[in-house]
Amino acid sequence: MEHAFWHNRWATNQIGFHEPQVNPLLVEHFAALALPPGSRLLLPLCGKTLDIAWLLAAGHRVVGVELSELAVQQLFAELGATPRIQALNDALKRYETDELTVFVGDIFALSRDLLGPVDAIYDRAALVALPATMRPRYAAHLSEISACAPQLLISFDYQQSQLPGPPFAVPAAELAELYGERYQLQQLARQALAGGLKGQCPADEVVWRLQPRA
Secondary structure, X not given: OOHHHHHHHHHOOOOOOOOOOOOHHHHHHHHHHOOOOOOEXXXXXXXXXXXXXXXXXXXXXXXXXXXXXXXXXXXXXXXXXXXXXXXXXXXXXXXXXXXXXXXXXXXXXXXXXXXXXXXXXXXXXXXXXXXXXXXXXXXXXXHHHOOOOOEEEEXXXXXXXXXOOOOOOOOHHHHHHHHOOOEEEEEEEEEEOOOOEOOOEOOEEEEEEEEEOO
16 A cells, blocks of 8 residues: 555545554464564554553563654554664664564565564564555565564455455465465464444454465
8 A cells, every 4th residue: 555545545544454452363373483481573554452561561672663753653652662763874863762663654665674583473463464466565574674583464355346445355275375484374373353343344353374385
C-alpha cells in the first residue's frame, strides 16, 4: 500500500486493525518459538499493538518497525514510557528505551546493521497488510535483515474475491513460495474468525512457525 494510505488511517483514527487486547494466538503459541528470557523480537509494521507490552512483561526485548510516527508516539504514551529519539537518516528515526526500540519509517529502508541481531520475528499484521505485488520483496527483505530468524506468523485465509483487503489472504501455497527456500513451515493452528473478516466474509486465522533451514 502507498505510504499515504497508512498515514491517513492513523491520522483519521481508522485503525480497525488495532486489536484492543493482546492477541490470544500470540499468548497460546508463543512458546513454540522456545525463546529464553531476554530474547530480542522483531515486530514488523507493529503499530501500537498491545502485544508489545505483553512481550516486555514476559521479560523479552522488542524492536518494532512502523511507518506512522503518530502510532509510535501513541505506543510509548500508552506504555507510560519516555523514549530517546534520534533521526538516523532521511528515511528513519529511532524511538528507544532500554527494552523497546521502534524504527519509524519504511521497513525497506531498514538495514541489518541498523536493526542489529534479533532472535525471532513475530508477524501478526505485516505480511497480510501488504498487497500481493509487495509480499515477495517484503519476505526477502525481512529474511535478509533478520538473518532468517525464526518466525511466529499469523495469516488470514479467505476468498480474496469477496473482500479487497487489507488484511489480504495469504494461503499456505503462497507462504511456501515466499518463504519455503529459506524456512521450514509448520502450521500450528487454524481457526475460523468469529463473525468473519470485517463481518463480511468467512475467514480463517492460521498460525505458522517458520524455522530457518540449515
